[in-house]
Amino acid sequence: MDKRVSVYRREHFNAAHRLHNPAWDDAKNNIVFGKCNNPNYHGHNYEMEVKVTGVPAADTGFVIDLKFLSDIIKEEILEKLDHKNLNLDLPEFAKLNPTVENIVIVIYNILRSKIDTKMDLQVRLYETPRNFAEYPAE
Amino acid sequence: MDKRVSVYRREHFNAAHRLHNPAWDDAKNNIVFGKCNNPNYHGHNYEMEVKVTGVPAADTGFVIDLKFLSDIIKEEILEKLDHKNLNLDLPEFAKLNPTVENIVIVIYNILRSKIDTKMDLQVRLYETPRNFAEYPAE
Amino acid sequence: MDKRVSVYRREHFNAAHRLHNPAWDDAKNNIVFGKCNNPNYHGHNYEMEVKVTGVPAADTGFVIDLKFLSDIIKEEILEKLDHKNLNLDLPEFAKLNPTVENIVIVIYNILRSKIDTKMDLQVRLYETPRNFAEYPAE
Amino acid sequence: MDKRVSVYRREHFNAAHRLHNPAWDDAKNNIVFGKCNNPNYHGHNYEMEVKVTGVPAADTGFVIDLKFLSDIIKEEILEKLDHKNLNLDLPEFAKLNPTVENIVIVIYNILRSKIDTKMDLQVRLYETPRNFAEYPAE
Amino acid sequence: MDKRVSVYRREHFNAAHRLHNPAWDDAKNNIVFGKCNNPNYHGHNYEMEVKVTGVPAADTGFVIDLKFLSDIIKEEILEKLDHKNLNLDLPEFAKLNPTVENIVIVIYNILRSKIDTKMDLQVRLYETPRNFAEYPAE
Amino acid sequence: MDKRVSVYRREHFNAAHRLHNPAWDDAKNNIVFGKCNNPNYHGHNYEMEVKVTGVPAADTGFVIDLKFLSDIIKEEILEKLDHKNLNLDLPEFAKLNPTVENIVIVIYNILRSKIDTKMDLQVRLYETPRNFAEYPAE
Numbered sequence: 013m014d015k016r017v018s019v020y021r022r023e024h025f026n027a028a029h030r031l032h033n034p035a036w037d038d039a040k041n042n043i044v045f046g047k048c049n050n051p052n053y054h055g056h057n058y059e060m061e062v063k064v065t066g067v068p069a070a071d072t073g074f075v076i077d078l079k080f081l082s083d084i085i086k087e088e089i090l091e092k093l094d095h096k097n098l099n100l101d102l103p104e105f106a107k108l109n110p111t112v113e114n115i116v117i118v119i120y121n122i123l124r125s126k127i128d129t130k131m132d133l134q135v136r137l138y139e140t141p142r143n144f145a146e147y148p149a150e
Numbered sequence: 151m152d153k154r155v156s157v158y159r160r161e162h163f164n165a166a167h168r169l170h171n172p173a174w175d176d177a178k179n180n181i182v183f184g185k186c187n188n189p190n191y192h193g194h195n196y197e198m199e200v201k202v203t204g205v206p207a208a209d210t211g212f213v214i215d216l217k218f219l220s221d222i223i224k225e226e227i228l229e230k231l232d233h234k235n236l237n238l239d240l241p242e243f244a245k246l247n248p249t250v251e252n253i254v255i256v257i258y259n260i261l262r263s264k265i266d267t268k269m270d271l272q273v274r275l276y277e278t279p280r281n282f283a284e285y286p287a288e
Numbered sequence: 289m290d291k292r293v294s295v296y297r298r299e300h301f302n303a304a305h306r307l308h309n310p311a312w313d314d315a316k317n318n319i320v321f322g323k324c325n326n327p328n329y330h331g332h333n334y335e336m337e338v339k340v341t342g343v344p345a346a347d348t349g350f351v352i353d354l355k356f357l358s359d360i361i362k363e364e365i366l367e368k369l370d371h372k373n374l375n376l377d378l379p380e381f382a383k384l385n386p387t388v389e390n391i392v393i394v395i396y397n398i399l400r401s402k403i404d405t406k407m408d409l410q411v412r413l414y415e416t417p418r419n420f421a422e423y424p425a426e
Numbered sequence: 427m428d429k430r431v432s433v434y435r436r437e438h439f440n441a442a443h444r445l446h447n448p449a450w451d452d453a454k455n456n457i458v459f460g461k462c463n464n465p466n467y468h469g470h471n472y473e474m475e476v477k478v479t480g481v482p483a484a485d486t487g488f489v490i491d492l493k494f495l496s497d498i499i500k501e502e503i504l505e506k507l508d509h510k511n512l513n514l515d516l517p518e519f520a521k522l523n524p525t526v527e528n529i530v531i532v533i534y535n536i537l538r539s540k541i542d543t544k545m546d547l548q549v550r551l552y553e554t555p556r557n558f559a560e561y562p563a564e
Numbered sequence: 565m566d567k568r569v570s571v572y573r574r575e576h577f578n579a580a581h582r583l584h585n586p587a588w589d590d591a592k593n594n595i596v597f598g599k600c601n602n603p604n605y606h607g608h609n610y611e612m613e614v615k616v617t618g619v620p621a622a623d624t625g626f627v628i629d630l631k632f633l634s635d636i637i638k639e640e641i642l643e644k645l646d647h648k649n650l651n652l653d654l655p656e657f658a659k660l661n662p663t664v665e666n667i668v669i670v671i672y673n674i675l676r677s678k679i680d681t682k683m684d685l686q687v688r689l690y691e692t693p694r695n696f697a698e699y700p701a702e
Numbered sequence: 703m704d705k706r707v708s709v710y711r712r713e714h715f716n717a718a719h720r721l722h723n724p725a726w727d728d729a730k731n732n733i734v735f736g737k738c739n740n741p742n743y744h745g746h747n748y749e750m751e752v753k754v755t756g757v758p759a760a761d762t763g764f765v766i767d768l769k770f771l772s773d774i775i776k777e778e779i780l781e782k783l784d785h786k787n788l789n790l791d792l793p794e795f796a797k798l799n800p801t802v803e804n805i806v807i808v809i810y811n812i813l814r815s816k817i818d819t820k821m822d823l824q825v826r827l828y829e830t831p832r833n834f835a836e837y838p839a840e
Contacts, residue, residue: 015669015700016700017669017699017700018697018702019665019698020695020696020698022694023694024416026331027330028328028331028373036209044210046217047370050371050372050377052372052373053329054331054370055302055304055330056333057416068663068665068666071585071588072596073662073663074663075665075697077596078664078695079598094323096330097326101326109210110211112157113157114211117206140300140302141160142159142161143157143159143160145155145156147153148153149156150288165469166442166466166469166511167469169625183624185508185509186509188509190515192440192441192442192469192511193440193468194469194470195470195554232461233462233464233468234466235468239466246625247624248625249625249626251625252625254569255569278438278440283570284570284571285567285570286567286568287617288570288702292563293530293560293561293563295526295527295558296558296560307763320762320767321762344525344531347450348447348458348523384763385763387764388709390763392707418711419768420710421707421708422707422708423708424706425706425755426564430838430839431807431837434835435832436831436832436833437832482801485726486723486734486799486801487721487801488801489803489835492802580744602787602791604791605718605743605745606717606718606745606785606787607716607719607743608745608747609747646737647737649740649743652742653742
């Protein structure tokens with residue numbers, strides 16, 4: 013049996029967003045998204061947990077160097093999302109509603125391309141301490 | 151592959167309870183349950199995390215509207231359990247010992263009947279920050 | 289000696305903002321405020337702790353009913369600030385930079401007018417878990 | 427100037443209680459205390475922070491040995507309050523409403539008699555993460 | 565279907581360690597492990613979550629008595645690791661690098677031998693709130 | 703009245719230490735400091751909160767730029783203490799026992815010399831979430 017271990021790195025970013033479907037009129041957007049539809053945006057302290065699963069290397073004892081993982085997250089995710097307006101500043105959300113579900117998929121897809129496919133990857137994103145999402149689902 | 155995402159909503163309630171098996175005498179109850187058997191009850195700030203897994207809808211980006219999920223939890227769970235004595239005020243625990251395991255099963259069963267079966271459901275219940283339970287087990 | 293006790297109520301709101309001084313040009317704003325100056329805004333999960341100090345009433349044991357205090361905060365503060373853009377949606381910040389220092393003063397002044405002056409008041413505001421402010425200073 | 431330092435020890439206990447004034451009828455109790463008046467009690471995970479202020483001793487570097495402080499709190503407070511019903515099991519609350527304000531005063535008075543008066547003492551008590559009290563007020 | 569529930573117990577210990585591979589020279593150790601390689605050690609407040617999965621017993625409602633689980637963790641893990649230097653005081657790490665991955669495997673193996681094999685076991689270990697590991701991986 | 707506001711910045715570092723008085727023999731050190739006297743050291747994730755009190759500047763709305771405060775803490779404190787052995791690597795503790803009381807005084811004295819004396823300063827240091835100290839005492 014291989015000794016597969018999951019390691020996690022937690023990082024945070026602050027961003028503005030609004031929930032909005034441009035195919036709907038304002039009344040429907042307001043009914044569906046409520047105060048999250050505020051045209052002037054609101055924002056969150058997003059906390060993300062990135063989980064990488066693999067076998068620890070014999071010489072280092074690392075599944076992945078968590079400092080290296082932290083650097084990847086900073087370069088690929090925080091550089092793009094931190095202190096940004098998700099709707100206006102990110103092409104990914106030009107037509108995609110930045111719900112916590114869609115943001116976590118976008119983050120996963122970026123990181124998936126940067127981490128060796130021998131390792132499994134999962135991302136959890138906290139929009140608030142009481143609302144969060146995880147992708148892919150177990 | 152469908153993009154299954156898990157979303158979570160965290161809610162809390164405060165309740166009194168005691169651990170007790172009426173089929174046993176006081177001495178045995180005291181040995182098995184210790185101070186949790188205090189006849190006058192004790193209590194906890196329970197924190198629950200409700201996890202719903204499904205595919206985000208194309209028009210909303212929601213697996214389930216977390217506001218709607220929060221409302222269901224408030225109506226079906228908090229209304230029944232918050233500021234209550236689990237042993238005395240809830241028929242579910244008239245004959246069932248309100249351990250964290252049994253409480254989380256009761257909560258799951260109530261919520262399962264209210265959430266579309268296309269979606270998977272799991273509940274985690276914190277009795278204290280150091281003691282908690284999850285149902286169904288993964 | 290009267291038995292003065294402090295009671296605290298914690299509430300949260302989510303808002304967008306940017307730091308900006310309209311008297312300065314973009315270059316200077318960028319140097320002083322860095323990424324907090326992003327023209328499209330960013331946002332936070334603000335957590336506030338409202339501290340009220342007084343003598344508990346003999347008949348209730350309350351300095352102030354924390355449910356009542358929570359209702360005041362919801363009506364006077366959350367209704368105005370939650371899911372809003374502080375720069376655009378609040379007249380208070382039309383000319384005042386919404387730093388955590390200035391936001392906590394604005395919140396204090398609103399609440400001070402609603403709480404009996406026999407009681408002392410202090411507000412702490414967390415912009416992130418690592419950056420926060422308190423007014424008035426002790 | 428002497429180098430006065432404050433040290434803090436945090437401990438927790440779980441208890442049942444209800445808010446009730448026996449001088450009032452049920453209707454008035456219900457209006458004033460709401461669901462906290464449930465006759466069958468509810469409960470909380472109480473967290474307490476005990477703050478002791480004094481000058482660190484030259485030979486130990488301790489204001490007070492935090493292990494010793496923890497032992498005092500366990501013997502004098504947790505032994506009495508943990509896994510108890512505050513209204514029924516504690517003579518202190520036979521006629522005193524166990525609000526967070528009154529509980530924190532009771533805890534302070536017990537600890538004050540056990541800690542050298544050269545040192546200042548203050549107690550903070552969390553009934554929930556969002557409702558707490560501190561005595562004596564600063 | 566059997567009602568399998570997971571229960572969790574959280575405990576903590578404080579320990580010193582350094583990351584080091586004795587097969588490498590100092591320069592390579594420094595490149596790979598950076599400041600974690602400090603020859604004089606550094607340390608952490610480790611938090612561990614032990615997850616036990618099984619069917620609650622009909623008479624107690626317990627998967628496993630969490631007080632009993634806590635006692636096992638104290639005797640088998642905390643007694644060995646708390647307030648220790650992992651590299652110097654533990655034979656397990658005489659030749660094994662005490663990364664969070666390797667520590668969590670060591671803890672799991674000790675506990676696995678003490679808990680009935682009818683029950684599944686998993687351990688999560690936090691080295692900091694932002695770096696943690698879980699074994700076995702799901 | 704001037705509008706004095708306190709702002710806080712929270713930072714963390716990981717360090718090894720032991721409690722020991724070289725003027726005492728091993729037996730006495732062991733009695734007084736218990737497992738904290740382990741000759742091979744143990745360690746902690748220290749969390750520090752630096753509080754700066756002053757009047758917000760009219761043009762920035764800052765008491766002190768929290769980014770600048772964070773940079774000072776990183777340069778003056780984290781650079782010296784993070785991933786270090788406090789007893790062996792820091793001249794300040796060559797003869798001074800690194801209790802949480804003495805560490806917080808050392809940190810305060812370093813920072814006090816770097817921050818404009820128009821502003822008041824206080825430091826809180828968490829050795830664990832349950833043991834912490836604050837200097838100067840209020």
